[in-house]
Amino acid sequence: MSKHQNSSAINSRLPVQIDPIRLAVARQQLYGEMEISRFERLKELLTSSEGAVTVKFDFDVDSNNVRCVTGTLVAELSLCCQRCLQPMKWQLDTDVALAFVEHEHQIDELVVDYEPYLIDATPLMLSDMIEDEILLALPQVPMHDESICKPAVDINHPVEQQEVQDNISQATDKRENPFAVLAGFKPDSKE
Ligand SMILES: [Zn+2]
Numbered sequence: 714m715s716k717h718q719n720s721s722a723i724n725s726r727l728p729v730q731i732d733p734i735r736l737a738v739a740r741q742q743l744y745g746e747m748e749i750s751r752f753e754r755l756k757e758l759l760t761s762s763e764g765a766v767t768v769k770f771d772f773d774v775d776s777n778n779v780r781c782v783t784g785t786l787v788a789e790l791s792l793c794c795q796r797c798l799q800p801m802k803w804q805l806d807t808d809v810a811l812a813f814v815e816h817e818h819q820i821d822e823l824v825v826d827y828e829p830y831l832i833d834a835t836p837l838m839l840s841d842m843i844e845d846e847i848l849l850a851l852p853q854v855p856m857h858d859e860s861i862c863k864p865a866v867d868i869n870h871p872v873e874q875q876e877v878q879d880n881i882s883q884a885t886d887k888r889e890n891p892f893a894v895l896a897g898f899k900p901d902s903k904e
Pocket residue numbers: 794795796797798799856857861862863
């Protein structure tokens with residue numbers, strides 16, 4: 714069906730909504746791709762929303778009875794370089810390790826292996842969970858390598874000369890015109 718068909722682990726149909734606790738208890742795996750264009754918050758930070766994120770999520774209940782998901786998110790994103798303001802390809806490849814908690818007091822009980830993910834209502838949008846993790850993984854100030862990037866504003870622009878020229882012309886205007894002095898001695902021409 715698609716050119717990705719040979720990557721057998723990928724099941725391209727990801728559910729829209731999930732109950733993460735239930736998936737953890739069932740030790741379910743969700744492998745697939747999600748279109749970048751579905752992430753409204755992320756899209757505002759991108760110069761192009763083409764492509765997809767490859768999602769590999771393994772839901773589990775670990776030996777400490779923590780209901781969790783571990784996995785990876787991989788995508789090529791088009792960020793905006795903050796030095797030259799041009800598009801910049803950036804490889805997302807982030808590990809995910811979330812523990813699902815239903816009450817804030819459970820967060821303190823968690824071992825450090827996971828980030829807490831507070832669930833206020835189920836089912837939740839799988840895309841929201843994925844988008845949250847992508848946003849956390851983005852560089853704070855994306856920038857090209859300095860060797861291939863020029864600042865958008867030319868900091869070497871010469872100092873403005875106009876002010877100096879204005880001062881010169883003002884001084885010239887104030888100089889007395891010698892002919893105006895002579896005009897005062899002009900003989901009366903009405904005879
Ligand atoms: Zn740049």
